[in-house]
Amino acid sequence: MAEAAFAATELLDVESLTTDLSSAVEQIFISAYFRKSLRFRTLIIKPCIVGERAALRDIVQRAWDLSLSMQKDLVSCQAKVTIAPKDPKTKDFRPFDSRCVDGVLKGMGTEDGDQVLGTFRFGFEQINEYGERKCFIRPEVITESLLHNSDQM
Numbered sequence: 001m002a003e004a005a006f007a008a009t010e011l012l013d014v015e016s017l018t019t020d021l022s023s024a025v026e027q028i029f030i031s032a033y034f035r036k037s038l039r040f041r042t043l044i045i046k047p048c049i050v051g052e053r054a055a056l057r058d059i060v061q062r063a064w065d066l067s068l069s070m071q072k073d074l075v076s077c078q079a080k081v082t083i084a085p086k087d088p089k090t091k092d093f094r095p096f097d098s099r100c101v102d103g104v105l106k107g108m109g110t111e112d113g114d115q116v117l118g119t120f121r122f123g124f125e126q127i128n129e130y131g132e133r134k135c136f137i138r139p140e141v142i143t144e145s146l147l148h149n150s151d152q153m
Helices: 014-033 038-073
Strands: 077-083 116-121 123-128 133-137 140-143
Touching: 014 038, 014 116, 038 077
Parallel strands: none
Antiparallel strands: 077 123, 116 140, 123 133
């Protein structure tokens, strides 16, 4: 699973992380709507991302604050927010695997192997002092089945 951990000794670079998140959101828009034209980016995507930049910055800041607070309180384990797993080589989302993630739309026929378009809800996991992972909440993802079944909505 992809991880976003903040070490207690790190200084937070809010702008850099916000820019990374903005780029990821832009890629989700492009993938979801299959539009790569400059006009689509200029008229649709950029205004949405610019309009939500303050909210993204707030999410980064709150995640960092929560991480530091939990690191101070939880000495023997780590808690991590997780997203849809990505391939470490290509940085693309891995195909849907019902053992690791949940599909957000249960009635859309999502199957193992479907292309994941993005994370809809974050997951949450714990890693104990021995490195053992326990998943409390699996991330929910949007898959290509949404596009195949969009006429049913």
